[in-house]
């Protein structure tokens with residue numbers, strides 16, 4: 001067992017950190033937090049340096065690394081700014097992943113390289129207004145006539161929906177399948193296809209530079225060639241996808257916690273009350289110690305899940321443990337950070353309340369914490 | 385154009401809380417974050433840009449322990465073709481002269497048209513290694529270089545002087561230039577660069593490879609000896625400017641100008 005990153009991973013971490021520290025200035029972070037706009041220029045810059053395509057193989061224009069290296073980058077980006085960090089790194093996570101595993105060569109060649117290079121943006125649409133945690137049945141339907149599919153329905157809360165060029169959409173392709181999740185398929189859809197409409201969602205609590213939207217599909221015609229993988233396997237592809245991407249969400253959470261912690265530590269050393277730095281008060285220093293313990297534990301869980309994914313095989317339990325714990329830690333640590341800042345922590349200009357607002361999403365998307373616990377419980381029940 | 389860039393791995397001290405160690409001659413280094421010396425970063429970038437324009441090679445060279453490899457790897461990731469690390473316990477305590485001697489022993493045997501280094505290092509700030517190295521190599525040099533243009537057989541450099549003056553020199557190659565920050569904008573390390581860097585080897589050389597004897601390196605070979613390092617007592621001196629906002633603004637502008645800051 002070895003508890004350290006190798007030289008290459010250390011260099012990756014440093015490169016991501018330096019990029020984020022120079023580019024994600026506090027002013028820019030505040031500006032984007034207010035205007036709820038996607039930082040396209042930053043995304044392209046990050047993509048050109050390879051930060052957004054860590055897990056995409058070199059032959060498709062990516063960097064050819066694993067989940068662990070991707071997580072190292074995501075942690076560093078979110079450590080500097082949670083909103084910009086998520087916005088820049090979230091776009092390329094899912095679509096290439098599904099295509100690499102199940103797409104045919106033509107789909108891979110056509111859709112992955114422009115995403116890897118940051119020329120295009122992707123969105124993956126599973127959630128519907130009526131189906132969030134439970135995606136075993138989709139209201140969005142895909143009906144086949146000839147060699148064409150007609151998709152009808154709506155998707156909600158889709159990251160990048162308003163700006164994406166390439167979509168994957170999970171649909172009920174066989175409404176009569178028993179159980180229903182055996183009748184779901186994933187389709188590739190491109191922006192501009194008649195019948196596809198995206199609307200931007202406003203007023204999110206955090207990760208505001210990461211745009212979210214809803215999709216409306218009305219008689220959206222999709223050629224049969226756009227079916228991803230096998231017919232009626234979409235549900236399984238989706239679960240398999242989450243085994244990896246949920247670790248990345250854990251990395252977001254660890255990064256956010258680390259970023260807020262560092263700010264709080266600095267502040268505690270310089271803020272004086274009762275004639276001394278507040279870090280001298282045990283109530284403050286113990287909080288910092290607890291924050292350190294939690295972040296360390298969360299990071300190790302995240303590393304372990306990523307390591308298992310890359311080295312052995314995806315381990316849904318390790319992934320759920322990492323995501324559920326890291327996201328909780330992110331909430332607690334960012335809350336403690338505000339507390340250490342006192343009144344100033346409540347102000348946007350001190351850059352910690354934003355971390356707290358952003359951290360919350362990690363407990364919600366890609367399976368809420370309750371859903372992670374369900375995965376863990378299923379495993380426990382099967383243990384003898 | 386073959387270029388050698390001298391780089392140093394230094395602790396980032398600008399924002400750290402510094403303490404003097406028990407010898408009283410050095411700073412306490414535990415907990416400090418190390419990185420490539422800021423000035424060397426610009427020197428490396430300049431070298432890589434020249435190479436990209438004209439072809440040739442860039443070799444980064446440093447003196448230090450295994451930790452220094454991370455600075456060399458950064459150079460490789462940013463476009464250097466080769467890296468050399470000179471290391472030996474006997475090198476410990478070398479001043480600028482001994483450092484230049486060690487570098488000289490290796491660089492004199494490398495083919496190079498240009499040697500670039502940072503104007504100074506962020507840790508000791510002696511700004512002397514480049515100049516001494518040029519003397520030892522017997523090549524012309526210029527310091528405080530803020531612009532570098534290559535012609536055939538010569539280089540034109542702009543030097544930044546006090547009081548906002550700038551001087552242009554034409555210098556015969558091979559030559560050594562000690563560059564200022566701001567000569568370019570160093571690029572980010574890319575993931576592609578890291579992958580390439582990991583495939584390049586860092587050549588490690590010791591005292592025996594330098595052809596020098598112990599007497600020329602480390603404290604024995606140094607001309608300077610640190611007597612004491614300390615934090616000067618804080619003096620409370622502040623000048624309060626009085627007057628209307630306009631008058632104060634004018635005074636501030638004059639002050640900044642007189643110190644060459646604007």
Ligand SMILES: Cc1cc2nc3c(=O)[nH]c(=O)nc-3n(C[C@H](O)[C@H](O)[C@H](O)COP(=O)(O)OP(=O)(O)OC[C@H]3O[C@@H](n4cnc5c(N)ncnc54)[C@H](O)[C@@H]3O)c2cc1C
Pocket residue numbers: 124125126127130131132133134156157158159160204212361364365366367368369370371374
């Ligand atoms: C900013 C943002 C971005 C998103 N991006 C995407 C995206 O790109 N693509 C996409 O497809 N989706 C996306 N989502 C959707 C996200 O994955 C869902 O919001 C999430 O899965 C929860 O679904 P829901 O909102 O419908 O909540 P519900 O499923 O209605 O859950 C409500 C509450 O009930 C709990 N609950 C539900 N079932 C159980 C159970 N069996 N046991 C215990 N508790 C349960 C939940 O944990 C939760 O606390 C995004 C959401 C947000 C907010």
